Amino acid sequence: MNTSFSIIIADDHAMFLDGLTSILSKEKTIHISLTAKTGAQVLKYLRINTEEKIDLVITDINMPEMNGVELNTAIKSEFPQIKTLVVSMLEDAKKIKALTEANVNGYISKNAEKTELLKAIKSILNGENYFSPRIKQVLMEAMFSKKSKPEISLSKREIEVLKLIAQEFTTQEIADKLFLSKHTIESYRKNLISKLGVRNLAGLTRYAVEKGMLE
Template sequence: MSATYSIIIADDHAMFLDGLTSILSEEKSIKIILTAKTGTQVLKYLRINKDEKIDLVITDINMPEMDGVALNQAIKFEFPQIKTLVVSMLEEAKKIKQLTEANANGYISKNAEKTELLNAITNILEGDNYFSPRIKQVLMEAMFSEKSSPEIALTKRETEVLKLIAQEFTTQEIADQLFLSKHTIESYRKNLISKLGVRNLAGLTRYAVEKGLLA
């Protein structure tokens, strides 16, 4: 990299933030503009300094106030010219998919070697995307898993009952809201447990969360 690039780093772990700052401070082509502990701080800075050229935001996923997924989405919506690189210990397929769908430019593990980190940054700043082999593997495994597990179709009423169960309403409260008998709601609950292949109410709640029914 011959040009000089301006970078922002967001991570709520001070030790990692200091380590990353130390590594990048050695690179003559990189200028660290801001280090932040929350996504909120990054977004506030970008909104206040709209005329300042920022080339890349490096962010963790798990942060207070605004996590890395929400930060990436906000950056890509408000500042689409800014590149984003996620550096995280998290290898959750759903989060990775959300980031790729929101046009994140890269994703590597916090366990990555210094050479891979710099390689990822270089690739992204030069116009390419970079996702580590492990992250690509997680995405591929999730895709194959989805294909082998066909989507279970729920009726409108089943979905309503499931959402209310996941929101911790009692059987009687659900019956009152849907103008049905308590016995009918109990039947829906038993049928949902059987249909979705879960063991209990916790399983129903987990399914509802995974499918985004509470969003």
């Protein structure tokens, strides 16, 4: 039986990495095999040191080169026995969802207490998954809001036209750009207005900007 667990910590914030290391190095049952600043470094290490048994990888989401989601997916496909815990600042529902789909074993916030961190690690090493209450809530809300909102879906053309409208092009100009009739663009504009529940160009533009469709 294993009396000590080997873990890897990855985070691009040096101070946070130091902090986490210093907290965990006080735990007798935990051995820190590697601290890394990118997901790529972690993968490289795992691929080379095939004889060393790693139990857990603790990782941030936002890292250069390879982010947390990619790293998790890679680990779970190449080394399915290794557990993963994400410790992140973010509470972005999309990213959290992506992580659960990548079968991450736990997720806690960076402003969690030390005790919660240790609790999460112990749970995961014990074979359970651990998600902090706040994260569970975000996940629930994401599911819930998806059901409540009829999920307005726009077609390719609609998106194309909407973007151009928000970029201040007139109907005629958009028609010329897309080699379509002026009437066609008018139809799209009309449909967009009714689909998105807005009243005019201002509403369409606001929708586009707020959804980050322009860049």
